[in-house]
Amino acid sequence: MSEFRKLQVWQKAHLLALESAGFARLISRKRRGLADQITRAADAIPANIAEGRGSATDRDFARHVTIAIKEANELENHIQRAVDGDLCPRSQYEALTVATVEVRKMLIGLRKRLIERA
Secondary structure (H helix, E strand, O other), X not given: OOHHHHOHHXXXXXXXXXXXXXXXHHHOOOXXXXXXXXXXXXXXXXXXXXXXXXXXXXXXXXXXXXXXXXXHHHHHHHHHHHHXXXXXXXHHHHHHHHHHHHHXXXXXXXXXXXXXXX
16 A cells, blocks of 8 residues: 555545545536536545655655645635536535535645644
8 A cells, every 4th residue: 555545634635536526427417617627626636645645855745735735725616616506406515615624624734744844
């Protein structure tokens, strides 16, 4: 098993990406472009954690974590657009938003620790 899989934040981000894919499928008939953006942003979060975990330095890992935070912000924006456009039930929007915020908070904490160690 690769080291990144041991990180709780990667595990939660991976689940978020899977949940986001289901959410995107729900809205894809109405807004294919938005569904694609949701999938791309959600997939980028755990991918950046995995890529950063392979970095040689904590500073470089922190850079990848920062990108993952930006992707979480983008994902939250796209989810908001979906609910505002009446493309999904509010309950699904709320659950996905809570998960996105949780992952972002974990990423912010990880980045802080990495920068302190760098």
